[in-house]
Amino acid sequence: MNQRYIYLTAALALTVVVLVNLIGQASGVRLDTTREGLYSLSRVSDDILARITEPVEITHFYIAADPRFRPALELLAEYERRQPLITTRAYDINTHPSVARSMGVTFQGTTVIKMGDRVEEVSGGDEVSITNGLYRMLNTGGRTIYFTAGHGEYDLYSTVSEDHLEGEGEHDRPIFIHEARGLGKLREQLELMGHSVEELFLQTGQPVPDDADLVVVVSPSEVFPPESLNALRNYLAGGGKLLAMLDGFRDGGLGQVLSDYGIVPQNDLVVDFGNHFWNDATAPATGRYTRHPVTERLPLTFYPGTQSLRVADNLPDHINVTTLFSSTARSMAVSSPEQLEQLRTLDLPVQSYDLMMISEAGTGSDRTKIAVIGDGDVGANEYLSLMGNQRLLSNTINWLMGADDRLDLPAATYELPLVNLTNSQMRFTFLITTALMPGLFLLAGIGVWWVRRRA
Known part of the structure; x- marks a missing residue:
């Protein structure tokens, strides 16, 4: 009787599965169980x-x-x-x-x-x-974005190669490997959003093109010559929009231009012992932001090798500077790689440091708008897709160009299922998995032993 009941149950379950699949195929209803949502529309x-x-x-x-x-x-x-x-x-x-x-x-x-x-x-x-x-x-009328080049910036046309997981079949989805320090991913996303993306060489003394809706500078390793700085000054004076993404210890000389709009790069390196990406204290992470369109729906973000920013003294009334996020109060800032190596022996101030600021000068749609992030790696291929970095840049670019209605659709691509944690999350996970859970089993075992001993 029991065996017959098992057979009937199995047959009924199989029938239900077949009927559900037939109904789904006939009606077009599909169930996408992939984490990335690869088989359904957003x-x-x-x-x-x-x-x-x-x-x-x-x-x-x-x-x-x-x-x-x-x-x-x-x-x-x-x-x-x-x-x-x-x-x-x-x-x-x-x-x-x-x-x-x-x-x-x-x-x-x-x-x-x-x-x-x-x-x-x-x-x-x-x-x-x-x-x-x-x-x-x-929606006709795309925007034109220029990325400066020729000052050691990250490559806008970085290389990409295709690979597959070892041991997987030939019909599995490929994995695309981008050059770590390039901007290929960011360029592709901007182009997919309908923007025209071009390189801009300012060393020739030519002005920023009239069709520029936004100029972006990412991690310049060389100092901008006077011709380049003057071109940026003239562009901003006419109501231009600028996104500057710097790096630790250097600003490419952009501080001379940015300080005119109330933002002063410190050319240091922030070390955040309170909250950082994995075990790297030189990659501050934050989930606390000033309320602003740039930080709307923004999850945790992190900034490998970022410098700090400060508001300029004697700020004119027509310039408004806002700090969007900072490091934790358990942070230090070193002024050289040598100081970083001797960090534990130095008596440096422990405080919070500002990591991103925006500046607005004037009023109306023609006002000058600048966004400065102390780190350029946030937009690099290696880190763009991690945590909230991509959304941060998407929000920032949309705000700078006044294009809040632009499409913000991240690519639904297969990625290795990695879990990215901050140092505090890692400590919590360690305590749960290596201390609390084994401890509970140990206490349960002791309890069972004690009950049996008294029986």
Whole structure:
């Protein structure tokens, strides 16, 4: 009887599973159990799809030998299911070369989006590429962002290579490895958000181009010559927008310009013993922010090798400086690498240090706006995707350009499932796993022994 009951239960469970799958397949309902949400559309994509009011054709070109084409086709079907005005097509570029030529497509992985007379071509068949392509179709007038170059800044066009997890099958998702100190990831994200990103060489004495909506300086290792500084001064005087991301011990001479707007880089290195990333006290971490659009919905962020900032003395009335976040009160600041090595023997002030400031001069949409972060690694390939660093830069860039309505859609890419902890979180985890839990088992064992001994 019991055996028959087990068989009936197993058969019933199998029937339920089959029926659920059949109903889900017929209705188009899917359950995405991946941590990254790789197989479902985000809320941002749903909002963009809801704004479509005329037919849209999405055509994707792939190569059948590339295992990545299957997720792309599934994603296209999801777009079509969510928005009835969307029609999707997919062609193998090797077996349908005439179709590719007619649409001006040369490379596999290209997606062409057409709405009326407007055509948008994106590189990739992922959600970020397609949704941002749709966004650009619905919102004309992208912004132009210039990154300074030629002063030892991080490379805007850093290299990227493709790899797979060892031992995984050929159909598994690839892992893209970026050059650690480059800005390739940041550039790709800005381009996917509809911005035009260019390099800017100011050493020639040429002014900042008139179409510049924002100028970004990241970790200059060389001092800006007078020609470069004068170009930045003139640009800011005309209501320009600047994002300066510095590094410990150096500011590239930008302090001469930034101090005019109330922000003074200290060219030091902050060591935070109170809260930092992993076991590195030179990478302060914070989750406490001044309330501002830049810090909206911002989780924990960290800043490897950051310098501190201070507000300039005798600040003019028309300039408003705001500190957005600081290190903990258990921090020190060293002025040289030699001091860092001798830190334990030095009698340095222990206090909180400001790590990011913004400055506004004037009023209206033409006012000068500057954001300064004491660390440039926060935008580097190695750290951009960790914790809240990417959202910090997205919020900052949107605020500087007055583009708060821009699409903020992080890439849904597969990443190794790492857990990133601050030093305080590591201590708490250590106490729980190596002290509290074993201690509870020990007490339980002693209790059982005591009860049996008295029995």
